Each structure stands twice: as C-alpha cells, then as structure tokens.
Amino acid sequence: MIKASHLSKKYRKKLAVDDLSFEVQVGKVTGFLGPNGAGKSTTMRLMLGLDGGGGKTTFDGKRLSEHSRPSGVVGILLEAKAFHPTRTARNHLKILAAAGSIPDKRVDEVLDVVGLKDVAKKKPGKFSLGMSQRLGIAAALLGRPKYLLLDEPANGLDPEGIAWLRQFIKDYADQGNAVFVSSHLLSEMSQMADNVIVIGKGKLIADTSIEKIIAGSARSGVFVRTANLSKLQKTLEAHKITFETHANGLRVNGVQTDVIGKLAFDAGLPVLELASQSASLEEAFLELTADSEEYRTKKDDKS
C-alpha cells in the first residue's frame, strides 16, 4: 500500500499542496483527479521525493529511499517527453535499466509490450506525443514495479492506444499491483479506476469509489412523472424528500426508484414515468471541484 501522509508544498506564498493524506490500495486502480493547477503533479513529485516539502509517503511501510531497489517498487511516468531527443529509444531504456540493476533483455520486453519494438533504434525526438507516452510507460514498467505512478498517461494516445492503456492498467492492478493514475479524460477514468482521489487547490476533496462519487452528485436521482404532480409533491414533502420540478415531472434526489414507486402506489397515484438518472463522473467532478478551479473559463457575453 502507498500511504501519503500530510503532504504539503509551498511555492513562495502559494500553498500548492495543503496537508494532503490518502492511501493507494494494492490490487486497485486509483484515479487522481483535480482541475488544472490543483497540485496533482506536485503531489506525485512529493510522493517520489523529487521535490522537497512536508509530510511523507511510504511504499509498503518504507520511504522509497529506504527500499534496496527503488525501481522494483515504483515505476513512474510524470512527463511524456522526458528523454534525450537524440538518444535512441532502446538506449534511453538501457540507461534506466542499468541504473535500476535490470538486465538489458528486459528493455526489449517492455518495448514489445508498449508496441515500440519497431522503432527501438529510432531517436525519440521525432516521436509523436502518443509514441512518447508509450516510451514513458515502457520506462515505468522496466523494473516490474509493484506500484505505478502515471501522470496523464493517456495524453496524445490514439483511441486504440487509450483502449490498450485502459486494459493494461486494469490488468496490472489485478496482478496484485497498484496503479495511481491522474487523467483529465474522466470518461476513461470512470472506466478504469476503482477509487478516486479528488483534490482542489492542493486540498483533498474526496477519497472514495467512483460509484459513491457519482451517487453523491446532485445530478444523480430519480425522475418521476405522474398525472397528479401536486399530490406527489405533497407526498414527498410529507416524507421530507427533496425534489425539484423538471420538465413535466419531478426530479428527486437521494432515493432509489423503488422508494418513489412505493410512495406513489401508496398515495394512489398512477406513475407515467419513473427513471433512475445517474450523473456522469464528469458532472460529479465539476460539481465537486466547482469552488476549487483556479483557471476557469469565462463566458463570452457577446455570444
């Protein structure tokens, strides 16, 4: 398990990470979400000891520097283009392999895994963003680490690449490893993450499962339409259930369809439409981080 405790980082007067604590469980994919400038990359760098700051992060109870072979503990992808542009892809990985006491034959294995075997002798300076990401993922996998820390690994990948990455990450976690992954592609995150950690302005906003985040959204609820709307409103009010009028019916929050169905039946109301409405992860995310967005777009008044 990765345990981050009271992480903090200050740049001059700005608090980039503010007393952040969370855990990343083995066997699960943990998503790391937050608006731009929320402190996701800084948090990952703090976890790895790349940046100085408060708090500590342990990997199986020990700091990364206390493990005898760090590359077997954690594999990282923090930036897609982190390579010398004129050093071949294979040589780039061979250097990382040497530093981690990993046999050179592993280099060809990971190049094969990420689909870059044919360009192993090419200089990555001319690689597309997607190919660079694949090289970064290969670097992360070199030491067969128990933990993967991936910062926006899907950036620049084509649809096939994204699908491959999603399945790869899920499989990797299923093999008894843990994957901690940040992404702006919320639809992708909803398909691969078991848990999500949401931060805003460096602070923890949520640390829970995707299902709970979506269920807790104000946009999740039940839509009900009946011939006698006012009677249904009174019934719901009597049971202290909150609702709002929506289209020709009511949108009810915090209850399941069967509860509404039963109440309507007991009240003798014919139900014309009853549907469960689930928010998307994107809607839930926007709701959670509404007060934490540092760089928000403005609506053009002229349009």
Next chain:
Amino acid sequence: MIAATKAEIRKLLTVRSTYIIFTLSVLLAVFFAFYADGLRAGQTVHDPSKLAGEVTSAISAVALLGALVGVLLMTHEYRYNTIMYTLTSSRNRTRVLLAKIIAVSLFAVVFSLVLAVLSPSLAYLGIHVKGLHLVHQVFPVWSLLWRSIFVGWGFAMLGLLLSVIIRSQVGTIATLFLVPSTVEQLLGLLLKKNAVYLPFTALDSVLQHNKELTAVSYGRVALIALIYIVVGWLIAWQLFLRRDAN
C-alpha cells in the same frame, strides 16, 4: 553505486555530443601539433622542451572542451527532465552525484591521456615529414602525465560542479567560458602574481607554469585548484540534496 555509475557511463556514450567534442579535440590536436608545430616547426626544433610543450599546450587548449562533456551530462538531465528517472532509481542523491563524478572523471582521464600521447606524437611526425630533426628532448614523463590528467580532470570537475549549481545549459557553458577567459583575466590585472589564487588560473598554471609565477610550484598551484574544487563540490552537493529536481 556500480549500477548508477554504469548508467552514467552509458549516458556519456550514447549521445552525439561526447563524440563530437572528442573528435573536435583530436582535430584541433592534429591541426596544431601536426601542422602548426610539426610541418611548420621552423627554429622551434632546437627547443629541448618542444615535445613536452606540445603536451601542455594541447591539454590547456582543449581542457575546457572536455569539461563540456560533464556539463552536458548534468544539464541534459534538467533540460530533458530525465533527472526524475535518475533520482527515483537511486536510493539517495549523493550516490547519483558520486556516479556522475566517477563517470566524468573516467572520461576526463581518458581524454587527457589520449591528447597527452597524441599531441607530441603528431608534432614529432610532422617534424619528420618535413625532414627536420629535433634536438635532444627533455621529456619528464611522470610530471607531464599527472599534470595533464589533473588539469583535464580539474576542468571537468569545475564544469560539472558549475552545472550542478547553475543547472541551465546555456548559463553553465557561458560561465565556464567567461570566468577563465574574461573574469579571471581582468582580476589578474589587479592581482598580478596573486592571480594564481584564482581557480581557473591556478588550474591552468599547473600546466603552463607562468614565468611570472615561478615561485609557486606545480604541487602548490594544484593544491589551490583542488581546494576550489573540493569547496565547490561541497556547495554543489548540498544544493543537489536540497533543491527540487526540476
């Protein structure tokens, strides 16, 4: 430690700049030793220390070029952000720094040795091709050897430690070239004989043994340069341990 050193050596050997700098240095040696001091030797063939002078001139001329290899090894890490891989694959930053020092030192020793052997050999060849004959030569092998290696290594260390402190590629290269060629030259006008207490001047004096500084032995100027290198490394080491890796 061995793994980190192996990785650093691989870094040196897998970029074009190492080979370009090495080749350029050899070409300069060929031009100056073989052509300028060999084929066009003239009356200098009567100088009993001509070949010894070839060694010191060659090292003095290209030591800064050799130092660039170390500078690029370090600054490329920050420029291309590979420093994050380097630091996370090692247990502590001191080991990373030691590995870089070892790798650059090995390069500097090989670089200095090649030039120390090549330059007098090429000059000798040029003189013979021209049909001239050298007078009996005074060639203090061991003195020339340790001084050549020390100066080559010293420049490489100063370059490497400056790159650890400055981190910017352009900034480090500019500092490495401007300090000995301009700053110390200007200070030398003020300090006169005491200019030998400046780092690059001290290092260069190990080879040149400036006539104005004859009171100071090779060993002493080497010690002055070594003190600068050690103190510089203590500062660079502390900064490397404490600063964010970006």
